[in-house]
Amino acid sequence: MTSRILRPARATRRTPRPRSAAPLAVRLPLVAAAVVAAGLTAACGPSAQPTGAAAPATAGQPSQSLGAETGSASAEASPTAPTASTAPSAPPSASASAGTPAGASPSPSRAQPAKPTPKPSRTSAAPAPAARIPGPGYDSSADAQKLIDAALRAAKADGRMVLLDFGANWCGNCKAADKVFAQPQTASILGASYHLVKVDIGGNSSANSALLRKYSPSGGTYKMPVLVVVSPSGTVRTDTHVTGNPALTSDGLGSFLRQWAS
Template structure:
């Protein structure tokens, strides 16, 4: 009787096409059918002693499970989720690749040399000479400023009672001449018309040729204090805007 009950179940299973259900659910369906067949056999009349297992039913159930095992394995191998995703693999390789470190340049760019045109105009003193000023301190300050900005130093030795000195002061006050002085020179005015022996010594230091000095004495020195031109030796330029401006431009650099 057990054999007659199992035949329709197996026959129905064989007649069902494999494409009727996805491979992933075939194993549960067949297992359910086997369990149902076992239940029918247990509930129907049997000549076997109670408690003994039917050899035929157990053997057929084992055969059914063994036959489905390769199909389940093939379904697992063919499943797309079982293989690694190419995009995920590429992402993992990209994340594992070392990121090139940015090299930082440690060399500092050279600072451009300061020029007189890039600096603020130097202060241009007003007309006249301050007899109480310390000429040496004035020169030292002008030389220090010249080292910082690259300008020249113009020493103007004169006196307040000197007519030529007053004429030169009028030209220095003109806008064009003031602009040239402010851009290229540090002007120092030193009084030699009084009784200052220190200021007279400064004149002889920068104009050692001696003799009678014709004022104003205009001496151009660089930031190291080296004399570039001395009008006591060369003679004064014309004390006009054209003459003084030409003199200043000539010795500005």
């Protein structure tokens, strides 16, 4: 009885089929590809810019707030991303530290207008050397016209005035004027602002008398000394034969010379 039951069981037992090698051959390349991909990921590391990170801030947004917002956006988009692989935020720019938004051009500074150079006064100490002052008296043998021409050329070069002194060696007022001209205060004004030419009209020189009438054409009786101030261009500025002589003192002649020095 027992042998009958076992025999059919043995007869009906199926020999298991050997597994096909085809699926294993397909899975092996997939496993190898996964291993290669894992190796590349480990070598290169995760991306420094997580997926979904905020876009760079536009011009005008401070650099500090840009770094804070970028970091928070990266944390929200990829909470599991490692912090070590995140690129460090750029240091705040010089404009942000100064209070100027990034990208904004600083306002140009206004150029200060140049101050005009003051014109030096000829009555004060001038850089040019003082003009030569003739000694007292009048040289009757001198060529007065040549002296006047030379003084006018010098006046055009340095901007001083020409002072013509018409007088005579026997004139008391002319001697008094010479003494005042020799005083330091008056001599300083003369040397800084004038070229002095002394013309003798006390003799019989017709040429010198013609020069007197040229620069003082009002005529009549002349009271010596006749002082005539001439500009560098040759124009008469004042004539004491018309206006009257100043006081022949340091204050009188000094005031007259300062008045017509410029």
